[in-house]
Amino acid sequence: MKGVHFLGSAIGVAAIAAVPLFVRDEYSLGFLVLAGIVSLLVTGLSLLVGHAGQLSLGHGGFYALGAYLSTILTLRLHMPPLVALVAAAVVTALIALGLGIPLLRALTQFHLAVATLIFGMLVNAVLIVGGEYTGGFTGIQGQPPFSIGPLVFQGDVANYYLVWGVVLLGVIFAVGLTRSQAGCVLRAIQGDEMGAQSLGIDVAWEKVKVFVVSAVYASVAGSLLAHYTQSVTPAQFGVGNSLEFMTMVFLGGKGSVIGAVIGGTFIRLLPQFTEFMKDYRLLVDGVILTGVLLFVPQGVVGLIAGGWQRLIPRRRPAAPPDSGTAAGQAAGGAQ
Amino acid sequence: MNAPMLEVRGVSRNFGGLPAVHNLSFTVLPGQLKGLIGPNGAGKTTCINLITGALSVSAGEIWFAGGKITGLPLHRTARLGIGRTFQLLRIFQEMTVLENVMAGCHRWAELGMLQAALHLPGARGKEKAIRETALEQIEFLGLGHRLSMAAGALPVGEQRLLEIARALAGRPRLLLLDEPAAGLNDAERARLGLLLRSLVGRGLSLLLIEHNMDLVMSVSDEIVVLNYGEKLAEGSPHEVRNLQTVVSAYLGEAGHA
Amino acid sequence: MLAQVLQFLLAGLTLGAIYALIAFSFSLVFRTTRIMNIAQGDFSMLGGMAAISLIGLRLPMFVAIPVAIVLVAFIGLAMERLIIRRVLKFPRMMIVMVTIGVSMIIQGSAIVAWGQDSYSLPHLSGADPVQFLGAAMLPQTVWILGISALLSLAFWLFLDRTMMGLAMRAAAENRLMASLVGANPARIVQLSFVLGASLGALAGVLVAPIVFMNFSVGILLTTKGIVAAIIGGIESNLGAVVGGLAVGLAESMAAGIFPSMYKDVIALTVLLVVLCAMPKGILRGASR
Numbered sequence: 090m091k092g093v094h095f096l097g098s099a100i101g102v103a104a105i106a107a108v109p110l111f112v113r114d115e116y117s118l119g120f121l122v123l124a125g126i127v128s129l130l131v132t133g134l135s136l137l138v139g140h141a142g143q144l145s146l147g148h149g150g151f152y153a154l155g156a157y158l159s160t161i162l163t164l165r166l167h168m169p170p171l172v173a174l175v176a177a178a179v180v181t182a183l184i185a186l187g188l189g190i191p192l193l194r195a196l197t198q199f200h201l202a203v204a205t206l207i208f209g210m211l212v213n214a215v216l217i218v219g220g221e222y223t224g225g226f227t228g229i230q231g232q233p234p235f236s237i238g239p240l241v242f243q244g245d246v247a248n249y250y251l252v253w254g255v256v257l258l259g260v261i262f263a264v265g266l267t268r269s270q271a272g273c274v275l276r277a278i279q280g281d282e283m284g285a286q287s288l289g290i291d292v293a294w295e296k297v298k299v300f301v302v303s304a305v306y307a308s309v310a311g312s313l314l315a316h317y318t319q320s321v322t323p324a325q326f327g328v329g330n331s332l333e334f335m336t337m338v339f340l341g342g343k344g345s346v347i348g349a350v351i352g353g354t355f356i357r358l359l360p361q362f363t364e365f366m367k368d369y370r371l372l373v374d375g376v377i378l379t380g381v382l383l384f385v386p387q388g389v390v391g392l393i394a395g396g397w398q399r400l401i402p403r404r405r406p407a408a409p410p411d412s413g414t415a416a417g418q419a420a421g422g423a424q
Numbered sequence: 425m426n427a428p429m430l431e432v433r434g435v436s437r438n439f440g441g442l443p444a445v446h447n448l449s450f451t452v453l454p455g456q457l458k459g460l461i462g463p464n465g466a467g468k469t470t471c472i473n474l475i476t477g478a479l480s481v482s483a484g485e486i487w488f489a490g491g492k493i494t495g496l497p498l499h500r501t502a503r504l505g506i507g508r509t510f511q512l513l514r515i516f517q518e519m520t521v522l523e524n525v526m527a528g529c530h531r532w533a534e535l536g537m538l539q540a541a542l543h544l545p546g547a548r549g550k551e552k553a554i555r556e557t558a559l560e561q562i563e564f565l566g567l568g569h570r571l572s573m574a575a576g577a578l579p580v581g582e583q584r585l586l587e588i589a590r591a592l593a594g595r596p597r598l599l600l601l602d603e604p605a606a607g608l609n610d611a612e613r614a615r616l617g618l619l620l621r622s623l624v625g626r627g628l629s630l631l632l633i634e635h636n637m638d639l640v641m642s643v644s645d646e647i648v649v650l651n652y653g654e655k656l657a658e659g660s661p662h663e664v665r666n667l668q669t670v671v672s673a674y675l676g677e678a679g680h681a
Numbered sequence: 682m683l684a685q686v687l688q689f690l691l692a693g694l695t696l697g698a699i700y701a702l703i704a705f706s707f708s709l710v711f712r713t714t715r716i717m718n719i720a721q722g723d724f725s726m727l728g729g730m731a732a733i734s735l736i737g738l739r740l741p742m743f744v745a746i747p748v749a750i751v752l753v754a755f756i757g758l759a760m761e762r763l764i765i766r767r768v769l770k771f772p773r774m775m776i777v778m779v780t781i782g783v784s785m786i787i788q789g790s791a792i793v794a795w796g797q798d799s800y801s802l803p804h805l806s807g808a809d810p811v812q813f814l815g816a817a818m819l820p821q822t823v824w825i826l827g828i829s830a831l832l833s834l835a836f837w838l839f840l841d842r843t844m845m846g847l848a849m850r851a852a853a854e855n856r857l858m859a860s861l862v863g864a865n866p867a868r869i870v871q872l873s874f875v876l877g878a879s880l881g882a883l884a885g886v887l888v889a890p891i892v893f894m895n896f897s898v899g900i901l902l903t904t905k906g907i908v909a910a911i912i913g914g915i916e917s918n919l920g921a922v923v924g925g926l927a928v929g930l931a932e933s934m935a936a937g938i939f940p941s942m943y944k945d946v947i948a949l950t951v952l953l954v955v956l957c958a959m960p961k962g963i964l965r966g967a968s969r
Contacts, residue, residue: 262541262542263541265540265541265542265543266537266540266541269535269540269541269543269547269551270526270529270530270533270534270535270540270547270550270551270554271535271537271540271541272540273519273523273526273527274527274530276516276518276519276523276527277516277519277524277527277530280515280516280517280518280519281514281515281516281517283478283498283510283514284510284514284515284516285516285527286478286497286498286499286502287476287498287502287507287508287510287514287591288502288527288528288530288531288590288591288594289499289502289503289530289531289594290499290502290527290530291499292499298537302537
């Protein structure tokens with residue numbers, strides 16, 4: 090089985106790398122870059138949702154932190170973009186830690202869900218009234234392109250490879266995490282919290298760790314966004330965006346890292362086809378989210394994996410239907 | 425060395441004014457199998473919850489291996505070497521048998537996130553040790569043929585064994601078993617009894633809560649009897665069995681039933 | 682000076698009463714179905730917007746308002762029948778996400794129907810402030826406080842003192858037992874959603890004259906209602922009232938002290954801090 094997965098991954102990576110050779114027009118390429126950025130964020134979010142079993146309705150807030158902090162550090166303090174990105178990620182991680190520790194002590198997922206909702210709204214509000222620090226409604230423009238040392242990523246093609254390269258790293262880390270002992274621990278927590286505690290697992294702390302990791306993913310995505318679009322405004326980081334990210338997680342398949350990438354890219358597709366129906370975005374997202382939860386709870390990836398399972402019998406009997414984790418394991422490959 | 429492995433000293437726990445456990449004291453010596461019995465509602469599971477830290481004590485102290493553990497939270501007492509099984513099974517239903525037991529190794533084999541995700545060399549050694557230990561416990565409990573089966577698909581008897589294997593994977597010094605024989609048939613129960621004795625033979629200390637009198641009487645070195653949250657009697661199975669107070673406590677329960 | 686404090690006090694109580702109503706509806710649905718309905722505030726938004734539209738169609742206010750409430754009640758019913766019914770057996774996390782999905786649908790529909798602009802409703806009895814102990818008080822405030830108090834009392838009596846209310850709360854604890862003694866759990870869920878929607882719509886209609894209504898008002902109201910319920914303890918009737926008033930007063934005081942530009946930031950920060958500081962979260966005071 091491992092051979093198949095490796096081959097599949099290699100093909101996937103090759104396909105992604107080859108795209109700019111075939112897709113030449115700026116518009117489509119640009120869209121793919123943005124799709125990649127969002128996929129990065131959603132990958133981290135799916136770790137939180139699928140593997141730590143938590144809901145965050147405010148990841149737009151961490152996204153904004155990465156974007157604005159990178160912007161301010163490179164434009165105002167003239168830091169190199171890479172350093173700024175790391176600095177922004179560290180600050181975001183600390184904020185996530187500060188939020189996570191008190192919130193994840195609580196027994197229900199609802200607590201974190203509401204708190205992150207508030208957090209997302211708060212960041213948005215701060216951006217709007219930030220005056221000269223954040224540029225208010227019009228935001229800040231003129232970010233330099235991202236660069237690592239002398240290597241400057243200017244233009245769509247360069248950014249395409251940069252972003253999807255980072256996505257690849259992000260996916261490798263996430264998959265590596267879920268397949269390791271650490272992933273085992275997370276699944277144990279989802280299985281039975283008290284049982285996990287009785288094994289010495291500090292459930293609250295493990296949840297905090299995943300929360301912080303997911304926030305860092307969002308921050309990095311935000312930094313890349315700022316340098317690519319060279320403009321940040323509060324409108325890009327609202328409640329609707331946060332909820333859209335969650336929709337993407339569930340659409341892709343909440344336990345699956347690959348699903349996150351699919352969900353991220355797919356939903357990003359929609360506004361392009363309905364550009365003239367911009368008003369309908371929230372409605373469409375809502376319909377997709379509700380529809381997926383009601384009818385396809387295992388997500389797109391789970392659907393495919395289910396079909397795959399029917400073709401190739403596995404050693405293990407199928408797990409109960411609405412377990413996104415089992416689908417995720419099947420898709421991401423379990424031991 | 426005859427210092428007690430577990431010492432419960434004058435422990436009390438109230439729930440809104442009603443004492444679930446009152447002034448309870450007993451010890452478990454190293455390598456001893458102590459039975460804990462009593463009618464329903466006597467406070468046995470509460471007692472275990474107090475020891476592990478799932479519940480906080482209202483009064484009294486609990487000592488483990490020479491250190492005070494009163495007030496420590498659940499995951500901390502587990503880390504110190506106290507394992508437990510649950511009356512209402514708490515296995516990880518959707519994980520395989522192997523994964524369940526591997527999770528039990530967490531106590532001594534924790535991996536940092538970065539280490540784990542990137543499969544760094546240090547991680548690989550640990551993961552190998554984890555797997556080996558898990559396999560060892562699974563074989564010992566006779567579940568080798570169920571390795572990749574989802575835990576939820578196992579019959580109840582094997583699920584109970586799984587929970588024990590998982591607890592053992594953490595290499596505990598003290599194992600608390602809460603009604604491990606519930607739902608087992610005669611043959612399974614007999615095998616469980618032999619298993620428990622062999623664990624003691626390995627040097628483990630056991631505190632066994634059980635309703636089934638035959639099992640408790642046959643495997644325990646000593647027995648503590650609880651009634652209405654208080655210690656009614658303590659002694660060898662033979663001594664306890666014949667005490668009038670114990671008999672009437674049980675009969676009294678049956679009489680009211 | 683005293684008059685100013687009184688002014689803020691009244692404003693705080695007014696807002697607080699609205700939040701209390703929302704907290705109450707949220708708590709009602711939770712106590713009878715164990716579902717946390719994030720779309721709760723959107724019912725208020727719909728109530729307000731529907732009333733505004735109906736009045737725009739030249740319907741008199743005493744017709745428009747009840748019709749708006751009934752319409753929203755139907756939407757609550759639809760939500761229950763089409764969606765909630767199917768997800769009752771899902772894990773908690775999924776149910777919450779479904780209510781979020783519904784909230785998005787409601788908000789999205791509102792954008793399509795009314796755009797992103799803000800609207801306002803005429804006051805129930807004129808917009809001229811009345812002199813009250815030196816402070817200017819809107820007549821609307823009297824309506825809000827009065828109706829909220831009446832409703833709170835009515836629901837308290839209903840939930841705590843009638844067989845029906847008891848049955849509803851019991852069904853949440855144990856559906857099987859409840860059905861064995863003759864209660865119909867499915868009907869109870871339905872009733873809860875309809876009541877919750879109606880109550881929410883009423884709150885929306887009451888507050889629409891003094892606040893600008895747009896599609897996004899719902900989620901903010903939900904958040905404040907939830908925090909109010911958390912502060913007061915979600916199982917307690919009095920709790921919703923206390924929590925709501927607390928949030929309203931805090932908001933009003935903050936608006937008084939800080940420049941109005943920072944109103945949202947302060948309000949949200951306070952909400953966030955409250956949530957972080959509550960050790961047991963929303964289940965504090967809950968029986969499970």
